[in-house]
Every structure is written in structure tokens, then in C-alpha cells.
Amino acid sequence: MFYRLSGVYQTNYAADRKLWKIPADRWQVIAVLVLALMAPLYVSPLYLGSYVLPWVIWSAAALSLTLLMGMAGQLHFGFAAVMAIGAYSSIHLVRAGIPFEIALILSGVVSAVIGTLFGGAALRVKGLYLVMATLAMQYLVDWVVVNVPWISGGAHATLRTPAVNFLVMPIDSLAARYWLALGWAVLITLFFLNVKRTSFGRALVAIRDKDFAAAVIGVDPFRTKLAAFFTSSFLGGVTGAILAFCYYRAVTPEQFGFNVSIQLVAMVLVGGLGSVIGSYLGAGFVLLAPIFLTNAISSLAAAGWVPVSQNFLSHLPLIIYGAMIIGFLLFEPLGLAKIYDNIRKYFLVWPFRHAKS
Amino acid sequence: MKWLRTTALTAALAFGSVTTAATADEIKIGLLQDFTAVYTFLTGEYNQGQQDYLTLINEEGGIDGNTFTAIVRDTGNQPQRGIEAYNRAKEEGAVLFDFLSTPVSAAILDQADADKRVVITPVHGRGDASDGTVFPYIFPMMATYWAQAANLIEFMKTNEGGLEGKKIAIVHIDSPFGKEPLPILDALAAQEKFEYKAFPYASPGNEQSAAWSEVRRYQPDFVMIWGAGGGQAVSVKTAIQNGIKPEQIHSVIWLAETDAANVGPMMKGVKRFEATASGLDHPIIQRIQEKVITPGKGAGDAKNVGTSYYNLGVATMAVSVEAARLGLEGGGPLDGDKLKAGFEKIAGYDAEGLMPAITITAEDHQGGGAGRVSEWDGEKWAPVSDWHAAYPELIRKTIEDSAAKYKEGH
Structure with a gap:
């Protein structure tokens, strides 16, 4: 009824190759995109600057990470360090006089090279051992940034982003910063949706499922794994630069600490591994749920409904947040993306009960 | 419908009392701090001192009838949560902010300057923010590191x-x-x-x-x-x-x-x-005990009163309230510019002996940088030197050099 069809039945190859095969899905995506583009016109600066903008950027970061973790199956617990490299390189490159557009790409390349270097560990180790290797990257990058004043910016280790133009648009107003971030998120999304149906994307999936089986059918694990780290680190590096220029505008080492890496992994897992919509939902959940909970509980407390100490009051949102993560994962281990998928499938054939996917 | 009548009556009374006080206003202070991550060793007692001092001032009738409201939020030391809390408190009308977190402060310094909101960074944060010519709305107001x-x-x-x-x-x-x-x-x-x-x-x-x-x-x-x-x-x-x-x-x-x-x-x-004395033996702390803690209006555990960090929190709000008082001398309502001017008028204020006398000027937002050394005698921190500022010229030069670098974009 809502989707106007009883299942997915293509009659020609062109229709089967479409990104969104069902017209209703396509219309939804277009509607969301138009709404997102117009957001500066109808969303207040408070919500645009503190909710929508960080959500868009962190979704791009989650997408970059899920390419590696979800598609290629390589665990990465140091992704904040990758973003840090991108953020710091972009600022130093722009300071050196390189145009912002090129600095963005170069910062991605710097991240990709360093990220691939550490990704080399993936050639020898898997699973938890790879987690250890990427953790080492996190701590090494942290240490270098803090201990090399030339990178971190000397006194107080705060680097401000210089004023820049992207093409002709000056990146200073909130709307301009939002549109640039949105543009990058859309670009990564399109890349991710398309890479799934290239030979490279299929090679990644083969490596994820069993790397020696992939080798037997002619996928070179050496090249594919390194390429996975390279691509994901490139995207992560540019996202780090976007984060620095569009959102924080002053970069300190603490912004890319270990806890941020864990948050990124949480976004990917809670959203659903290897899913585009999951990256958006996961980033939104991990980023915004604590803020909503804190505000809700604080306003309840202000009205006198929660008579507990300030200390307990501050921890209460964390308790609820933790329970929510466990709840979601118990309810649907495949993440928020699967919950969305279930709802979509229900409405796909509503009022009937069973859907063919 | 009785409750409706009661509410309407209370509201009428509340509004009535506001109109009689003519210029009376509610001054909002954003205490958007880290209660759950890195600064937990300090935030609980510090924030409790801040809230209790504001309650004391309100109990004593406020400043010319102006009362203080604290907006307290946890930021978990995460910049993105700090930015959200700052923007929200700004919309609610807060004029003064204390983040007590280096990464959050760093992400907000420029924004606060653009928005003309005062940020205090007592005994923490960037030392060079003491240069009021480069950081007009940032007030370290106590000894920097x-x-x-x-x-x-x-x-x-x-x-x-x-x-x-x-x-x-x-x-x-x-x-x-x-x-x-x-x-x-x-x-x-x-x-x-x-x-x-x-x-x-x-x-x-x-x-x-x-x-x-x-x-x-x-x-x-x-x-x-x-x-x-x-x-x-x-x-x-x-x-x-x-x-x-x-x-x-x-x-x-x-x-x-x-x-x-x-x-x-x-x-x-x-x-x-x-930077501030500890213990209960100070006029302000005594008044807090009498008018806030004893009637049960304290913001936390009564046994924290008088600890080092509690008194530090009290002192930060004492200076801020003094600045608000001076800023309101030219008439209200208080905004960021008036509050900044108030801070820069503070001269020889020592919170009734709780801290060294500080004098803040348009150039020196550190207020002199005085402090003293105290020693743990087995039960309490006993002072072993007098309040004074050490090597002030050297500190000032360091501040100005670093601030000049910041101005260039670092």
C-alpha cells in the first residue's frame, strides 16, 4: 500500500542495477536529501550547529570506518587517530598556502599512507590481535601529536583552523560549514553504495568472509587488505579535516583520543555493520542520545522530579544510555539498520504479513 | 479545578513580585562541566561550592533584587557535548560560563568571543587567555599554571x-x-x-x-x-x-x-x-553553613563544605557575583559586555579573606596571579607562606608572548 508493490520484481537489467530499486524508496531518499539541503532554512542555529552538523560529520566518519569493519571485516580501534592525522595535516597544509580543496585531498592521502602502514599488521594478524595493532596506532599517534610541538601547535596544543574558501563559498557561516559537511557525507554515501557492486567491493566481502577462501578464488588478500585500509583511512582523513574545519574550528589532541575511537566503533556496531543507513542511525544514536538524555533528566530535575544528588544526576543518563545499548543489541543484534529494515519490510507489503526481500 | 486556581494565583503572585522589584532580573550562569569522565576528582565539590554560593546570594536577597540561576549540565569532557550545552544555555540567556575542561574550553573560546559571552577558566585552561587584549571575554581570574x-x-x-x-x-x-x-x-x-x-x-x-x-x-x-x-x-x-x-x-x-x-x-x-584557603573558618563559608547548609538547601553532601575544591568553587562564584554587581552599577539587564566591564572593574577583591586580593584590568584578566603554598599537617592544609604573586614580570611576558602567537592563528 505504502510502497505500491508486492515485492521486488525487476523486468530488465537497468532496473535491477538501480541503487534504489523501489520507486517509493527513491522518493524517500530524494525527500530526505531535499530536507537535509534546506535544513539551514528551517532548523534553528542551536539544532543545526549542535545536532545536525555533528551528526552529518560523524555519520561520514562511521561510513568510512564501516567500509573497513563492516565490508572488509578488519577491526580498527584507532580510527580517531586516522581522523586526527587528517585534521592536523589539513590545517598545516592550508597554513603552508595550499588551497583548501587540494589540502582536503592531500590530508586524506597522508592519513591513507599512515593508516595503511599500520594496516600492514592486518596481513599477519586477525581479530583481537588486529585490535591490539590498531590500538597501538591510536596511542602512537596520540603520543606524537602531544610531543611534537610542530604538529600540535606549541603552547596549550590548540590549533585554530585558518579562514578558507571551498571553491567560491567562504567556509565561515554555519550554513556554509553545514553544506560542505553534508556534501562530503553525500559523496561518501554514494561511494559506499556503489563500491558494494564493484569487483573491489566484492573482493572486500570475500576477504571478510574467509580470506584464504578468497585467495583460492583469485582475490589477492595482500592487495585487497591494504587497499581496504587505504580507502577507509583516506575517507577517515578527509572526514577528520571536515570535522576540524566545519565543526570544531580549533583542534586539540583530546578531540581525537581513544574514547573517540571507541565511540566510532560503537556507532558502527549499534548502527549495524556494513550498512549505510546504519551508519547514520548509529552515529545519531551514539552522538545524540547522551545529549537528549542529559537534557531530559536535567529538566526533570529542575522541575523537582528527580530528588538525587548532582553527582548521581549526572550519571543517570549514562546508566539509561548503557541500558539502551544493551536493550537494542538484545532486541536486534544486527543493529539499528536491521530494525529499520524490519519496519520497512513490514510496510512494504502491509496490510499483508510476509515480505519477500 | 482547584489546582488551576492555585497555580494561577501563585503565578500572579510571582509576576507581581517581579514587577514590584522594577529592574530585578534573573542572571543565568552556565556551569557546563565534566561530572562523569576526567575531571570527576574535582567537579563534584567544586560545582557544589559554586551552587551553594549562588544560593547564599539569592537567600541574602540577590544583587539589588537580581537573583542567580545556575544551569548545570554534564558534558563528559566531550567537545561536541560542550558545544551543544553552550549553545543551549546561550539560548536560555546565560551570560557567564564555566566549563572546567580543557578540550571543551578550547572548542568554545572563539565562539564565546564572537557571541560576547564571558567564560571563566579559574586555575585551569590556557594561561595566555590572561591577556585581555587578545581574549576579551575570557577570564582566568586566578593564578594560571x-x-x-x-x-x-x-x-x-x-x-x-x-x-x-x-x-x-x-x-x-x-x-x-x-x-x-x-x-x-x-x-x-x-x-x-x-x-x-x-x-x-x-x-x-x-x-x-x-x-x-x-x-x-x-x-x-x-x-x-x-x-x-x-x-x-x-x-x-x-x-x-x-x-x-x-x-x-x-x-x-x-x-x-x-x-x-x-x-x-x-x-x-x-x-x-x-589559590583559595581551605577549611570552614571564613566569613563566607560560615554564612553558607548558616543560611544554606543548615536549612537543607545545599547542593550536595554537607561534609564537602570547606574542602579545598569546594572553597575554590565558592571563590570563583564570589568573584563572578562581584563582577555582576559592578557590571550592574550602570543599570541592568546584565549582558556579556556589562559583565566583562564588571570583571575589569574588580579591584582588591578578596572574598572576605577566602582568597588573595585580585585586581582585574582590561589587559590583565588573571587578576595578578597571586597564591600561596600550604602544607598537609596530617589533618588539614596549613598555609606556610603569605598570599603573593611570584615573578609577575616573567609571567606577564610569557602570557603576552603566547597570546601574540595565538593571535597569529596558533
Whole structure:
């Protein structure tokens, strides 16, 4: 009824190759995109600057990470360090006089090279051992940034982003910063949706499922794994630069600490591994749920409904947040993306009960 | 419908009382701090002191009828949550902010300047924000880390037998905060002819034995410890295990009653910098006891009252309320510009003896940078020097140099 069809039945190859095969899905995506583009016109600066903008950027970061973790199956617990490299390189490159557009790409390349270097560990180790290797990257990058004043910016280790133009648009107003971030998120999304149906994307999936089986059918694990780290680190590096220029505008080492890496992994897992919509939902959940909970509980407390100490009051949102993560994962281990998928499938054939996917 | 009538009546009464007080206003202060992540060793007591002082001022009738409201939120030390909390509190009308977090403050400094909102960064945050010409709306308003280091060095020089030819070991957490005193030590080592060596330990500092066994080999005359939270008690304990005498240990401001309790009896003799007096024996704290704590209006556990961090919180709000009072002299309502002007009018204010007298000017937002050294005598922190500012010219020069670099974009 809502989707106007009883299942997915293509009659020609062109229709089967479409990104969104069902017209209703396509219309939804277009509607969301138009709404997102117009957001500066109808969303207040408070919500645009503190909710929508960080959500868009962190979704791009989650997408970059899920390419590696979800598609290629390589665990990465140091992704904040990758973003840090991108953020710091972009600022130093722009300071050196390189145009912002090129600095963005170069910062991605710097991240990709360093990220691939550490990704080399993936050639020898898997699973938890790879987690250890990427953790080492996190701590090494942290240490270098803090201990090399030339990178971190000397006194107080705060680097401000210089004023820049992207093409002709000056990146200073909130709307301009939002549109640039949105543009990058859309670009990564399109890349991710398309890479799934290239030979490279299929090679990644083969490596994820069993790397020696992939080798037997002619996928070179050496090249594919390194390429996975390279691509994901490139995207992560540019996202780090976007984060620095569009959102924080002053970069300190603490912004890319270990806890941020864990948050990124949480976004990917809670959203659903290897899913585009999951990256958006996961980033939104991990980023915004604590803020909503804190505000809700604080306003309840202000009205006198929660008579507990300030200390307990501050921890209460964390308790609820933790329970929510466990709840979601118990309810649907495949993440928020699967919950969305279930709802979509229900409405796909509503009022009937069973859907063919 | 009785409840409706009651509500309407209460509302009418409330509005009535507002109109009679003519210019009376509600001044909102954003205390958007980290209650759950890194600064937890301090935030609870500090924030409690801040809230209790504001309650005291409201109980005493406010300032010309203007009352204070604290907007308290947890930011978990995460910049994105700090930015959200700041933007929200700004919409609610807050004119003064205290983040008590380096990453959150760093992400908001420029925005606050653009929005003309006052941010206080007492005894933490960027030292160069003391330069009011570069950071017009940021007020460190108490001794910066640089002034703290200078104060400890001067104490060693004047009270502990001079510095010439002596060796100082500085054992610090390996972070930007831990490295803060090093430029001051560089400058003073040349001037006072002592040598020093830095021994970093990895964050968060639960394990420091590697650093301290090297300190033992260095055989220092004095030791400075520069960390925060749980790592501080570990520093003191490991130092003593490595043969350092408690009397040799001098700490940054972050060493308090809780750390003394964690270290135990061997803590006796350890010294620290302090920017405010601890204990209950001060007029303001007495009034808080009488008008806020005893009637049960306190913001937290009554046994925290009088601890170092509680009194520090009280002092920060005492200075802020004084600034608000001076800012309102030209008439309300209070906005960021008036509050800034109020801060810059503060002259010789000492919160009734709770802190050294501070004088803030348009150039000097540190307020002089005075402090003193106190010693743990087994039960409390007993002052062993008088309030004074050490090496003020050197500190000022460091502030101006660093601020000039910031202006260039660093």
C-alpha cells in the first residue's frame, strides 16, 4: 500500500542495477536529501550547529570506518587517530598556502599512507590481535601529536583552523560549514553504495568472509587488505579535516583520543555493520542520545522530579544510555539498520504479513 | 479545578513580585562541566561550592533584587557535548560560563568571543587567555599554571634555603597540561641558577614507578609533581617509596583532602600551591553553613563544605557575583559586555579573606596571579607562606608572548 508493490520484481537489467530499486524508496531518499539541503532554512542555529552538523560529520566518519569493519571485516580501534592525522595535516597544509580543496585531498592521502602502514599488521594478524595493532596506532599517534610541538601547535596544543574558501563559498557561516559537511557525507554515501557492486567491493566481502577462501578464488588478500585500509583511512582523513574545519574550528589532541575511537566503533556496531543507513542511525544514536538524555533528566530535575544528588544526576543518563545499548543489541543484534529494515519490510507489503526481500 | 486556581494565583503572585522589584532580573550562569569522565576528582565539590554560593546570594536577597540561576549540565569532557550545552544555555540567556575542561574550553573560546559571552577558566585552561587584549571575554581570574609554577619555585628559593646549584625534578603527566610549567622552569633555571629535569609519566598515571626510579637516580633537592586526579596520590606514594621525603614534594593546585586520605599518614609535610584557603573558618563559608547548609538547601553532601575544591568553587562564584554587581552599577539587564566591564572593574577583591586580593584590568584578566603554598599537617592544609604573586614580570611576558602567537592563528 505504502510502497505500491508486492515485492521486488525487476523486468530488465537497468532496473535491477538501480541503487534504489523501489520507486517509493527513491522518493524517500530524494525527500530526505531535499530536507537535509534546506535544513539551514528551517532548523534553528542551536539544532543545526549542535545536532545536525555533528551528526552529518560523524555519520561520514562511521561510513568510512564501516567500509573497513563492516565490508572488509578488519577491526580498527584507532580510527580517531586516522581522523586526527587528517585534521592536523589539513590545517598545516592550508597554513603552508595550499588551497583548501587540494589540502582536503592531500590530508586524506597522508592519513591513507599512515593508516595503511599500520594496516600492514592486518596481513599477519586477525581479530583481537588486529585490535591490539590498531590500538597501538591510536596511542602512537596520540603520543606524537602531544610531543611534537610542530604538529600540535606549541603552547596549550590548540590549533585554530585558518579562514578558507571551498571553491567560491567562504567556509565561515554555519550554513556554509553545514553544506560542505553534508556534501562530503553525500559523496561518501554514494561511494559506499556503489563500491558494494564493484569487483573491489566484492573482493572486500570475500576477504571478510574467509580470506584464504578468497585467495583460492583469485582475490589477492595482500592487495585487497591494504587497499581496504587505504580507502577507509583516506575517507577517515578527509572526514577528520571536515570535522576540524566545519565543526570544531580549533583542534586539540583530546578531540581525537581513544574514547573517540571507541565511540566510532560503537556507532558502527549499534548502527549495524556494513550498512549505510546504519551508519547514520548509529552515529545519531551514539552522538545524540547522551545529549537528549542529559537534557531530559536535567529538566526533570529542575522541575523537582528527580530528588538525587548532582553527582548521581549526572550519571543517570549514562546508566539509561548503557541500558539502551544493551536493550537494542538484545532486541536486534544486527543493529539499528536491521530494525529499520524490519519496519520497512513490514510496510512494504502491509496490510499483508510476509515480505519477500 | 482547584489546582488551576492555585497555580494561577501563585503565578500572579510571582509576576507581581517581579514587577514590584522594577529592574530585578534573573542572571543565568552556565556551569557546563565534566561530572562523569576526567575531571570527576574535582567537579563534584567544586560545582557544589559554586551552587551553594549562588544560593547564599539569592537567600541574602540577590544583587539589588537580581537573583542567580545556575544551569548545570554534564558534558563528559566531550567537545561536541560542550558545544551543544553552550549553545543551549546561550539560548536560555546565560551570560557567564564555566566549563572546567580543557578540550571543551578550547572548542568554545572563539565562539564565546564572537557571541560576547564571558567564560571563566579559574586555575585551569590556557594561561595566555590572561591577556585581555587578545581574549576579551575570557577570564582566568586566578593564578594560571604558569603563575603556580613560579610561586612554588619562589617558595623553594625564599623558604627552603635558596636555589643556586640545586636540582629540581618535575614529574608530570604526559599531556599538554603536564608540560605547562616547563617554559617557566626554563626561564627561571637560567635566572636563579638551578638545574631541572622533567620526568613524564603516561596518562592517567595509575602506574609511575618507571619515572620515579629515574628521579631517585637524579637525586633532586626538590620535587614538583604536576598531574591531576588519581595520579596525584600515586605520585606522592611512589615518590616516598623511592626515598623522596614528603617535605621535598611540591604539587600543582590539584592535591586535596581526598588525595591525603588516599595516601595516608605518610602524606604529612607535602606542600602544594593553593589559590583559595581551605577549611570552614571564613566569613563566607560560615554564612553558607548558616543560611544554606543548615536549612537543607545545599547542593550536595554537607561534609564537602570547606574542602579545598569546594572553597575554590565558592571563590570563583564570589568573584563572578562581584563582577555582576559592578557590571550592574550602570543599570541592568546584565549582558556579556556589562559583565566583562564588571570583571575589569574588580579591584582588591578578596572574598572576605577566602582568597588573595585580585585586581582585574582590561589587559590583565588573571587578576595578578597571586597564591600561596600550604602544607598537609596530617589533618588539614596549613598555609606556610603569605598570599603573593611570584615573578609577575616573567609571567606577564610569557602570557603576552603566547597570546601574540595565538593571535597569529596558533
